[in-house]
Amino acid sequence: MLTTTLSFQNMHQHGDLFVNLLRARRKSFIVRNNWRLPEAEGMEFDQYDTPASRWIAVHEQGEVLAGVRLTPTTARVGMYTYMIRDAQRGMLESIPADLMDFEAPVDPNIWEASRIFVSNTVPAKLRKKVQGDLMYEMIRTARSLGAQKIIAFGPAVWPRWIGRLGLRAEPAGPVMELDGVKVQVAVMNLDPRLH
Template sequence: MEVTTLSYENLHNHGELFANMFRARHRSFILQNKWDLPQANGMEFDQYDTPASRWVAVHEGGQVLAGIRLTPTTHRCGIYSYMIRDAQMGLLASIPPTLLYEDAPVADHIWESSRVFVSDLVPANLRLRVQLQLRHEMVIAARNVGATSVLGLIPENSRRLGRRVGLDCEPAGPIMDIDGVDCVCVAINMSAKLH
């Protein structure tokens, strides 16, 4: 099992891995979760998949087992910045604008984590190992871009998993029902992880 952080600067070194990440997201978010998201050629993508982002992929034999997208909170592309901020500003109808207790941050040291998934093809006896690898590489990727904090919108029950894999996920907003799932914005403090 390998873990790779992808960026537009290193895609040429990883063959089909980038496309396979979007194919795995399509399987997880569109086929399994039944989310109405942009798609083409069996790949899921959105307006936040830009050259400013990074993608962490856990993979084996060309198959992507899990992934996370990291986006700087300072990035802008047209009217969009990052998913949580755009939701708060009313640009995303599928996410309530009341998802944060405070204004969405815009700072070089804060990145957003989104599109987190573990493939349904990962057997139960390997899921924790895959999740540990994914979170570990997320911390490394965040450190490499200078992030001391990561903001994410996650299922509320995933906070326990965060603690289990060594991440402190502090609520940054209320628990909300999104498509029948209790979700919450969390702030993950990376400063303790930077050593």
């Protein structure tokens, strides 16, 4: 099992991994969760998949087992910034504007984690390892990019399952249900003394 951080600068070195990640996102979010998201040629994508982002994939023999997208909270492409902030600004009809307890930050030391998933094909006995590999690579990558905190929009169980990995995240908004899936914003402090 491998864990790879992709960027626009290095994705050419990893064959079909980026395409396979977007296909796995489609299976997770569009097929399994029944979310109405942009898709083309069997891949899920949105306006936040830009050169400013990084994508982390846990994969084995071409199959993507888990993934997450990291985007700086300073990102700006046309009218869009990052998913949590744009939702709070009322720009995304699929995510309520009251998803957070405070104003979404714009800070070079804070990165957003979104599109967090673990494939439902991962057997129960491997889930903790896959989750751990994903989170530890996310933390390593975020720190290497200068992040001191990660603000995440993902499954409401996220703070609990990273707790089983010895990591901590604090809820930063209410638990909401989007198309039958419970989601929540959480903040993870990347202080090395905590992780």
